[in-house]
Amino acid sequence: MTIVVGFEGSANKIGVGIIQDGKVLSNPRRTYITPPGQGFMPSDTARHHRSCILDVLQEALEEAKIKPQDVDCVAYTKGPGMGAPLLSVAIVARTVAQLWKKPLLGVNHCIGHIEMGRLITGAENPSVLYVSGGNTQVIAYSERCYRIFGETIDIAVGNCLDRFARVLKISNDPSPGYNIEQMAKKGKKFVELPYTVKGMDVSFSGILSYIEDMSHKMLSSGECTPEDLCFSLQETLFSMLVEITERAMAHCGSQEVLIVGGVGCNVRLQEMMGVMCQERGAKLFATDERFCIDNGAMIAQAGWEMFRSGQVTNLQDSWITQRYRTDEVEVTWRD
Amino acid sequence: MVSPMLQFKLCVPFPSSKEAEIAYNSLCPDAEPRKGGVSKTLSVTDNILHVNWKADEARILRVSVSSFLEHLSLVVLTMDRFGPPLDNP
Known part of the structure; x- marks a missing residue:
């Protein structure tokens, strides 16, 4: 014991x-x-x-x-x-x-x-997507090392979401990401944003600058709503994450994905990852806010x-x- | 000529050498940033924790000392609440 x-x-x-x-x-x-x-x-x-x-x-x-x-x-x-x-x-x-x-x-x-994700979900040897306010990495285990297959080359995905929330003055309670997720559910229009996957890596700072710049213009002219922007940002960021995760799985021949980190409790991210897993015949493991955050x-x-x-x-x-x-x-x- | 360095000396008495040693071990591991223009050395004699600072500028010395005092106070509060030291593991 x-x-x-x-x-x-x-x-x-x-x-x-x-x-x-x-x-x-x-x-x-x-x-x-x-x-x-x-x-x-x-x-x-x-x-x-x-x-x-x-x-x-x-x-x-x-x-x-x-x-x-x-x-x-x-x-x-x-x-x-x-x-x-x-x-x-x-x-x-x-x-x-x-x-x-x-x-x-x-x-x-x-x-x-x-390790917490493995304990809670029982995933044995998953490809891991670790997404939070400070980190964005795709990880797989090999030879006594959690190897990083892909990662952000600038800011973390959660940092991109948090800072976008600050631009729109979205509440930080309980977390900016949670509030963006709720607003995104009411989004109707998809606004095209830069999509920046670089091989196995991703970049988010350009997307943030772009949306910071155009949000004021589009919101004041009534071209779109804050909800549309939340929706478009989530769809874009999460597609990128699903893409690099899938590529890592193909490299490793992995049939399991585990999502960990604060952004990992986003249900929309889990849904999108779930679709990819289903297409590959792989299994998705995720946890709720108690253990993700x-x-x-x-x-x-x-x-x-x-x-x-x-x-x-x-x-x-x-x-x-x-x-x-x-x-x-x-x-x-x-x- | 090299300008003389600022120095600051602090002596913190504890109830016994045991507590002084614990505070020393809790506060010692993290060095000041190498290029920060300030250095700090800790030592213990009996029940007293000694801290010596050397710095180029008063501004930097103040930041280092005040942050140390915050951490010292956290150690003391922790001892008050979760001490006294257990005798046997």
């Missing part, structure tokens, strides 16, 4: 999750929500995390009905992410690990998403796998890092 506590706070969510041998005992989370039209800045986000992390930790322990003595390992996000929030969360993880005399484990955030349990789950395979992080090596690629991690827990 192995119990791992996971701390996540690399972006605007702060979460603490507790995993016991594949079972989620608790997974509380708080989100730092900014006013419409504003993004979240590193220092404000870190302050938010510091103000509630101890409450979230206590909530996690109470809900899981465990005591610090029962914990086997304390896992935290080492990176990638925003420096200030990562550091605040790491400091608490280091302190409780020492107070409780438990080993510490630094986890790659992307690996956390993948950043959470503590995903760090606990990746930590659980790492800890069981014999890894720990010494305190002096427990520095955080804003850049930490998925393929830098040696996957010691898979064949």
Whole structure:
């Protein structure tokens, strides 16, 4: 029996999750929500995390009905992410690990998403589409490494959606992406946007500049509605993601797709991916917002796998890092 | 001539050397940015955590010290809430 506590706070969510041998005992989370039209800045986000992390930790322990003595390992996000929030969360993880005399484990955030997706869906060896506010990658496992087959060459797909939401002053509560998804359902007219797939990679910054520019003109002249723009942007971005995912599957001969990351709970993206999978006779795996969006349990789950395979992080090596690629991690827990 | 560097010295007493050591280990791993124009060294003697800063500019020193104090306060709050240190693993 192995119990791992996971701390996540690399972006605007702060979460603490507790995993016991594949079972989620608790997974509380708080989100730092900014006013419409504003993004979240590193220092404000870190302050938010510091103000509630101890409450979230206590909530996690109470809900899981465990005591610090029962914990086997304390896992935290080492990176990638925003420096200030990562550091605040790491400091608490280091302190409780020492107070409780438990080993510490630094986890790659992307690996956390993948392992949580595998645990929840039961997908064995999927091609993974990891889509969030900070990352966009198509990943497949081979030879002890999650290899990146394709990725964004500029901004993440979620960043493109978030920043478009700011232009239209769409609410950030519960998340800009969720609100765009709801508005897109009422869209009627498809506005053509640039489509920028570059081989296995994608680019979103040009699409964002284009839609930022033309939205004011088209909205003020009444040529289209905000709902039409949400719809057109989603259709364009998600088509690109489906295309590169399909290409990765063809390369790997893979018959499974797993979607992880905050954008992964978008039902329209899941639908479009589902159509592609059906045509190929492949299977689609996705999770809901509890596990798609950043959470503590995903760090606990990746930590659980790492800890069981014999890894720990010494305190002096427990520095955080804003850049930490998925393929830098040696996957010691898979064949 | 090289201009003299600004220095700042902080001593933080803890209830015992155990807590001072924990605070040291929690606050030590992350170095200041290499080209940031500020350096910070931590050490522990008995129950006291010592921190020494050297910086080129007061502005940069202030940012580093105030961010350190935020983190120190977070460590102390964590100890208050989830301490005292357990004796046996």
